[in-house]
Amino acid sequence: MLVARSHSPIGIDAEVPRSRPAAFRFLTRATGECIETIEQWTQAEALWKASGQAHRRPLLGELVMPAGWTNGWHTTTDSRWSVYTQRETGLVWSFAIHNNEENDVFDVIDLRE
Structure with a gap:
C-alpha cells in the first residue's frame, strides 16, 4: 500500500503489471496518445x-499525458502536471502533482515495508 500527502492536489495509482487492452484502447481514444503499457495507465489514473x-x-x-514513460519524473505535454512513475518487481505506481505549486511539500510512503 502506498500513501501520498501534499498541501496541493495529488493523485496516486498502483497496479500489478498486467495487460488491460480494453482500458488501454479507451485511454488512447480519450487522450489522443497511444496508450500501450500499465505504466501509462497508472500515470493516467494518478493524473485523473x-x-x-x-x-x-x-x-x-480532457486528460493530457506525459510524452512517454520511464522510471522517474515526467511533465505532461501541457506542462500543468508532473508525474513520477516507478516500476518494481510485481508493482507499478505513479503519482501526479500540479506544477503551479511553488515549494510544495509532499511525501509518498510505502507501507509494504
Whole structure:
C-alpha cells in the first residue's frame, strides 16, 4: 500500500503489471496518445485523481499525458502536471502533482515495508 500527502492536489495509482487492452484502447481514444503499457495507465489514473475528476470518465481530450514513460519524473505535454512513475518487481505506481505549486511539500510512503 502506498500513501501520498501534499498541501496541493495529488493523485496516486498502483497496479500489478498486467495487460488491460480494453482500458488501454479507451485511454488512447480519450487522450489522443497511444496508450500501450500499465505504466501509462497508472500515470493516467494518478493524473485523473489529482485533477479531482476520478468520479467520472474523462471526455475526449480532457486528460493530457506525459510524452512517454520511464522510471522517474515526467511533465505532461501541457506542462500543468508532473508525474513520477516507478516500476518494481510485481508493482507499478505513479503519482501526479500540479506544477503551479511553488515549494510544495509532499511525501509518498510505502507501507509494504
